[in-house]
Amino acid sequence: MDGEYDAIVLGTGLKECIISGILSVDGKKVLHMDRNDYYGGESASINLNQLFQRFGAQPNPALGNSRDFNIDLAPKFIMANGKLVKMLIMTNVNRYLEFKQVDGSYVLKDGKINKVPATGTEAASTPLVGFFEKNRLRKFLVFVQDFDRNEPKTHQGHNLQRMTSQELFSKFGLEKGTVDFIGHALALYDNDGYLTRPAEEMVERCKLYGESLARYGKSPYLYPLYGLGELPQAFARLAAVYGGTYMLHKPIERIVYNSAGEACGVVSMNEEGKPAFAKCKFIVADPTYFPDQCRVTEKVVRCIAILSHPITPGSEPSAQIILPQNQIGRTHDVYVFCVSASHMVAAEGKYIAFVSTITNVASEELKDGLKILGKVDSFFFDVYDIKVPNKLGHEDKCYISKSYDASSHFEHTSDDVMDIYERIYGKPLDLSKTMVNLNPDE
């Protein structure tokens, strides 16, 4: 590993792998290391034995073959028209992966799980809202669909940069229960803070939901075959194809700084167990490599369960259920995900469910989500910290990512990647331009 690089990237989570791929395509010489002997860091997918090991439990062979399972450490779904899909396309990394739609998108209202209506037609038939409310909801969804930030005539006279979401909902005369599912199941906010902020972001988020849904039909979400852990591997492959050097199972001894306080290299152990120094101009890393330079912003409590039955009313092999905070008397939503053999992440006949929420207390917080699961074969709880870097990295040349948050999709993950890119390059990442062209043999 001795040598000189433009960038040393520490940790092979999705964010770091996307950055590594983009840097390599841009002609930068990249050394990418991970202390683990697998790809993905906190965004890996692990097999059943690794899951039991992680929680210090004895594997249960009755659940099936360990390697038939790919259990996500940071469960999320991909918005079909979201930023991660744009990143997959601009880098052509999409060719390494196959996806399937997530089959269902549900929301809890008045103790019942209902399909999320997201189009004018669906709004007309949903049992979520009453007869007169249906028309108001339809009008709102049509407004959202037509809204274009740059076309004032689509704004219907509302200035969404000043008007709050709450005010916009009042203009459409929407009831509280309807607002609940618009904000939480379409705009995917996990708390009600957005109500008092300008409405434009909420409308854009509803629009993204609608456009993502329109792409494939059943839900706005995609999910890769074999689990989310395939995503970092695919971007790592891109980096490697463009000359990036990969080293797994490589503990980092220390970061070396120059007299100006800028990171200029990394010391790690070589194959003979002797310290080896690799030089670089800057470092990109996940928070686990810089624990002293990060702070905890919130805690996430989650349950990972293995089941033998689907959990939604439609018995879909994959689905999301959102439990909006007001429906369960909390300050944050509870998210329930389910995936199964149909996405090659569980043995035939088995389902993996994830229940999570932002918490300050404990597993008690998940009770409404756990009720939905019914009987489980096996389950694990954990609480983990969401960490963010204290500094942007301009001074010490260490560009640190945030932890994977509790959100149900990859939009914030993509935002963080774009933020890291901007911190490094001093200009925003343009998602509309193609970075990698296919070569003539493909």
Next chain:
Amino acid sequence: MAAQNKSPLNFKLVLLGEGAVGKSSLVLRFVRGQFFDYQESTIGAAFLTQTVALNDTTVKFEIWDTAGQERYHSLAPMYYRGAAAAIVVYDITSTDSFARAKSWVRELQRQGNPNIVIALAGNKSDLASKRKVEPDEARQYAEENNIMFMETSAKTASNVNELFVQIARKLPKQQQQDKPSGSANIKVNEPKQDAKANNCSGSC
């Protein structure tokens, strides 16, 4: 019998083996008919396709090169995920590369698709004067492990096409439908296209 005009059967084929045994050279010889004495370590061309016409079918290989990720034992599991065939390459002038090839075969048998077709290729057969691995030794190993074996030379093109044709013959004559049930698999494409154009499986 009338020509069936069937679309080619697609198979993922991966290359494995130590650095500098000629993995990329074998692929470049097969796909482009080229050979360079000083081929650089693999950069930029790690996903090639080539079609092999057999009597009754056409087989299209999607060929994955390691992109150098094997160097520090950092090859991602996704690399051999779904691979229908693997060519494990060694250099006939290096016993170390042969030992490494054997460990790749074990790795594939442990981690790969259980029906994967494995071919062991002793490359650089043009360098007979520097030979360190006898063909009989490799052939015996291949027979014991129920895998194919051939000596090849990317430089002279000896046995290169033959290797791929032999593999193509061993592959199933129907596209494997071992993909999961339920909704179709999706390759994400340009967002500009309409939903219908994207909603296809396999062929896009």
